[in-house]
Amino acid sequence: MNAPAVTVRRRLRPGVYELGDARGTLALAAPPDTAVLGTLSPGARTALRALGGRETTEDELAADATNPAERAALLTALDRGWVIRTLHAGGHDLCTTVPFGPRRPHGPAPAPGRPRALSRFARVRRDGDDIILESPLADSRIVVHHGDVLRVLHDPEPAARSGAAAAAVAGELAAEGFLVDREAEEADFTALQWAPHELDFHVRSRAGRRTRAAGTGFGGTRWAKGRFAPLPERRPPYPGRVLALPAADLDRAARTDPSLTRVLEDRRSHRRHGTADPLTRDRLGEFLFRTARARRRDGEGPPVGRPYPCGGGLYEMEVYVAAGQVRGVPRDFYHYDPHDHALVATGAPPRTVDRLLRDADAATGGAGRPQALLVLAARFGRLMWKYEAMGYALVLKHVGVVQQVMYSVATAMGLAPCALGSGDIDLFARATGCDPVEESSVGEFCLGSLP
Ligand SMILES: Cc1cc2nc3c(=O)[nH]c(=O)nc-3n(C[C@H](O)[C@H](O)[C@H](O)COP(=O)(O)O)c2cc1C
Incomplete structure (x- = not known):
């Protein structure tokens, strides 16, 4: 008999073990997943054991599991995410499928006869010595051993006929969800609503089997310890002019602020600002003191947090102010120094300040340029020195945390707040000279007096 053109080698993925009960029913387990295989003949059990120990070809399996129907049923069950599979042809390996767990592909597999195309979520990249194919919708990654696989990705139908x-x-x-029915994928709202990078970010910045299978750490691993120095809490100062801000009188605020219930119930976004009585340096100072300063016990000693919570207590968020019309604060772009409670000019070109304010006007549907635009920027290394694979997700959560505290304090102070979500990172880089990979804007907030 001629050797088959394609051979498949399988082995159980690491961590999978057999479970049996008194009646001889077998199951596979890799907590939290299990798959019941039923009652197997002694030969099929031997074949299963072999798969646990080494890579096994179908011919080798057939030598033990001699009943073709039983063998086919066993392989079908195993191929639903329990075995690592390598396709081999023409004297070389083609690709290896490494499942993360039982297969739960999203959406229908391409029906026979329907044209297949590479899923818009799939991507090829290098991982160590391997070239891999992955997708946030697939339950496996495919290690590409041979260029013929890329030919199939590029033009599946003619390749498959070749x-x-x-x-x-x-x-x-x-079968693994990398080639799909293109029309079906593009008609499926739940898939189409995701930009590929966003879905990838979602599945990789939350715990789960994909994160575990990525083989890298996840969470607060302190991966950089011993290799890189952690960033200091205090951002290196800008050399520009310094504007000291008055501290807030918190005792007075505690006496005169509306209740928490009133603040939450009365809070709303105000996009237009009062022209008669604009924001002042004192009011801006009180607002920044109450929302973003580095707190010290009794006003002294080392910083002990800020008025808003922060994952890991690392406080990567910096606040900047584009002052458009703030009495006592010259029009400019400033960094808020939360330790000295002062504004420090970043040296932004005047046109860049105008652009920041103009963009805020556009983002509020033309409500007018804000009296002050607060820009939240993250010093990524503060968090990412400690957190692996989820640092950026944490930064975005912090944007929401800070914005809510800002909404509350602005409401309590009778100011006009409005969060924005679409700032321009290149503009921020121009305004500060920061390398966007090191520190970049991640959220905005308009502040002014009420109309
Ligand atoms: C993260 C975030 C981003 C926002 N982005 C914008 C924006 O770009 N433009 C805008 O006019 N309002 C923006 N808003 C304000 C929302 O439109 C507003 O909160 C929502 O309509 C509810 O109204 P309310 O705040 O008055 O209760 C944003 C709010 C949040 C929390």
């Missing part, structure tokens, strides 16, 4: 090996690769990629 021979048994390419057809087997196309079948594998379709």
Whole structure:
């Protein structure tokens, strides 16, 4: 008999073990997942054991599991995410499918006869010595061993017709969710609503089997310890002119502020600002003191947090102010120094300050340029020195945390607040000279007097 054009080698993925009960029913387990295989013949059990120990070809399996129907049913069950599978043809390996867990593909697999295309979520990248194919919608990653696989990705249909090996690769990629029915994918709202980078970010910045399978750490691992110095809490100062701000009288505020219930119930976004009585340096100072200063016990000693909570207590967020019309504060772009409670000019070109204020006007649907635009920027290294794979997600959560505290304090102070969500990172880089990979804007907030 001729050797088959394509051979498949399988082995159980690491961490999978067999469970049996008194009646001889077998199951596979890799907590929290299990799959019941039923009652297997002694030969099929031997074949299963072999798969646990080493890579096994179908011919080798057939030597033990001699009943073709039983063997086919066993392989179908195993191929739903329990085995690592390598396709081999023409004297070389083509690709290896490494599942993360039982397969739960999103959406329908391409129906026979329907044209297949690479999923818009799939991407090829290098991982160590491997070239891998991955997708946030797939329950496996595929290690590409041979360029023929890329040919199938590029043009699945003609490639699949060109021979048994390419057809087997196309079948594998379709079964794993990398080749899809293009029309169906583009008509599926739940998939289409996601930009590929956003879905990838979502599945990789939350715990789960994909994060575990990524093989890198996740969470507060302090991965950089011993390799890189942590960033100091205090941002290196800008050399520009310094405007000291008056501290808030918190005792007075505690006496005169509306209740928490009133603040929450009365809070709303105000996009227009009062022209008669604009924001003042004192009011801006009180607002920044109450929302963003580095707190010290009794006003002295080392910083002990800020008025808003922060994952890891690391306080990566910096506040900047584009002052458009603030009495006592010259029009400019400033960094808020939360330790000295002062504004420090960043040296932004005047046109950049105008652009920041103009963009805020556009983001509020033309409500007018804000008296002050607060820009939240993250010093990523503060968090990312400690947190692996989820540092940026944490930064975005902090934007919401800070904005809510700002809404509350602005409401209590009778000011006009409005969060913005679409700032321009290049403009921020121009206004500060920061490398966007080191420190970049991540949120905005308009502040002014009520009309
Ligand atoms: C993260 C975030 C981003 C926002 N971005 C904008 C924006 O770009 N433009 C705008 O006019 N309002 C923006 N808003 C304000 C919302 O439109 C507003 O909160 C929402 O309509 C509810 O109204 P309320 O705040 O008056 O209760 C944003 C709010 C949040 C929390």
